Amino acid sequence: MLEWWDFDDADEMVDAVAGDIQFIIESALDARGDALLALPASEEALPVLEALAEKPIKWKYVTIIPTDDLLIPLDDPRSHAKKLAQLFLTRGARVLPLAPDHDDYHMAGAAADARLRDTKWPADLVWLGMGEGGSTAGIMESADLEEALDGPPERLAVGLLPEGGDTPLVTLTKAAICEARTVMVLLKGAANQTLLEQEIEQGATSMTPIGRIFADLTVPVDIYVEN
Numbered sequence: 191m192l193e194w195w196d197f198d199d200a201d202e203m204v205d206a207v208a209g210d211i212q213f214i215i216e217s218a219l220d221a222r223g224d225a226l227l228a229l230p231a232s233e234e235a236l237p238v239l240e241a242l243a244e245k246p247i248k249w250k251y252v253t254i255i256p257t258d259d260l261l262i263p264l265d266d267p268r269s270h271a272k273k274l275a276q277l278f279l280t281r282g283a284r285v286l287p288l289a290p291d292h293d294d295y296h297m298a299g300a301a302a303d304a305r306l307r308d309t310k311w312p313a314d315l316v317w318l319g320m321g322e323g324g325s326t327a328g329i330m331e332s333a334d335l336e337e338a339l340d341g342p343p344e345r346l347a348v349g350l351l352p353e354g355g356d357t358p359l360v361t362l363t364k365a366a367i368c369e370a371r372t373v374m375v376l377l378k379g380a381a382n383q384t385l386l387e388q389e390i391e392q393g394a395t396s397m398t399p400i401g402r403i404f405a406d407l408t409v410p411v412d413i414y415v416e417n
Contacts, residue, residue, distance in 0.1 A: 191407075191408070191409070191411060192390075192411045192413070193411070193412050193413070194413050194415065195412060195413065195414045195415065196415050196417060197414065197415065197416050198417050200237070200416055203414055204241050205241065206414070207241075207374070207376065207414055208238050208241035208242045210374070210412065211238075211242050211315065211317075211374075212242065212245045212247060214227075214314055214315050214372055215252060215314070215315075216247065217314075218314040218371075219251055219252075223251060224253065224310065225251065225252045225253070225314050226252075226253045226254075226309055226310055226311070226312075226313045227252065227253070227254050227255070227313060227314060227315045227316075227317070228254075228255050228256070228257045228313045228315065228316040228367075229254055229255075229256065229257065229274060229317050230256070230270070230317055230318070230319050230327070231259075231271075231273040232319055234319060234376060235317070235319065235376065236273075238376070239277055240277065243277045243278055243281055249278065249281040250282040250283070250284075252278075252283045252284070253283070253284040253285075253286060253309060253310075254274055254283055254284070255285075255286045255287075255288050255306070255309070255313075256270035256271055256274060256287075256288045257270075257288075257316060257317065257327040257328065257361065257362055258288065258327050258328025258329075258359055258360065258361035258362065259271055259287065259288045259289040259328075259359060259360055260289065260357045260358070260359045261289050261292065261295055261298055261349070261357065261358045261359060261360065262357065263291070264287055264291075269287075270288070271285060271287035271288065271289070286305065288302050288305075288306075288347065288360050288362075289302060289360040290302060290305070290360075294349075295349030295350065295351055295358035295359070295360070296349050298358070298360050299347055299348040299349030299350075299360050300349075302346075302347035302348075302349075302360045303345055303346050303347040303348070306346040306347055306366070307346065311346060311366070311369065312369040312370050312371055313366075313369075313370045314370070314371050314372065315370065315372045315373070315374065316366075316370040316373050317373075317374050317375075317376070318367070318373060318375045318400070318403075319376055319377075320375065320377060320382060320385070320386060323398060324385065324386075324396070324397075324398025324399055324400045324401055325398070325399055325400070326399050326400040326403065327361050327362050327367065327399075328359050328360070328361030328362075329350070329364070329399040329403075330350070330352055330353075330399065331353045332350045332351055332353055333353075334348060334349065334350045335350070335399070337363075338350060338363050338364065339363075339364045339399060339402050339403075340364070341363060341365070342365075343365045344365070345363050345365060345366075346362065346363060346365070346366040347360055347361065347362055347366065348360070348361060348363055364399075364402065367403055367407075368403065368406045368408070368409070370409060371409060371410075372409060372410050373409055373411045373412075374411070374412045374413070374414065375400075375412075375414070376414050376416075377413065377414070377415045377416070378415075378416050379415075379417070380415075380417060382415075383415045386413070389401030390404045393405045
């Protein structure tokens with residue numbers, strides 16, 4: 191269920207990952223007539239997203255949501271939904287914002303949860319990255335961390351206020367991620383690979399968000415590492 195893919199060349203990895211996502215989309219279209227993807231909009235993800243947008247896919251049957259997004263206006267340059275829309279709306283895809291316009295991040299999380307229930311969840315693909323301390327998909331140290339990781343299993347999204355009082359955000363929950371038909375992770379460098387290997391080994395005893403997610407993953411997972 192878990193496969194590692196190592197690359198020494200960044201361009202080769204971009205081509206491989208974009209091609210694999212294309213295959214996931216086309217398989218979903220063949221099986222169900224539509225596809226639902228949860229994608230990051232980080233700087234590391236951008237080259238793959240740009241390559242994916244060039245693929246000859248029936249985009250009008252594809253819905254894309256961010257894996258997480260800040261509670262900021264949609265026209266803010268930092269908005270993940272905006273970045274995804276700039277790439278895929280022009281192709282004909284449907285891009286749904288995850289973070290609705292709410293001042294209260296708890297209400298924003300509840301609204302995002304309701305919005306995702308209107309999609310054909312589970313997602314065909316959830317693409318995860320890994321940040322400092324094993325954070326992933328916006329799930330990080332926060333008073334709301336346990337709500338994201340071990341809240342009600344039917345909850346698909348929650349609001350978080352990161353420690354330190356940074357900008358509130360909305361993210362997919364662990365339950366939503368674990369329901370995906372496929373999960374993929376992109377990493378850079380041997381140190382990050384070692385960290386993820388350690389967290390996977392620790393399983394349910396892991397103290398990091400990504401380790402705790404992996405402890406409950408039962409779907410196919412592809413991990414791409416650029417060395």
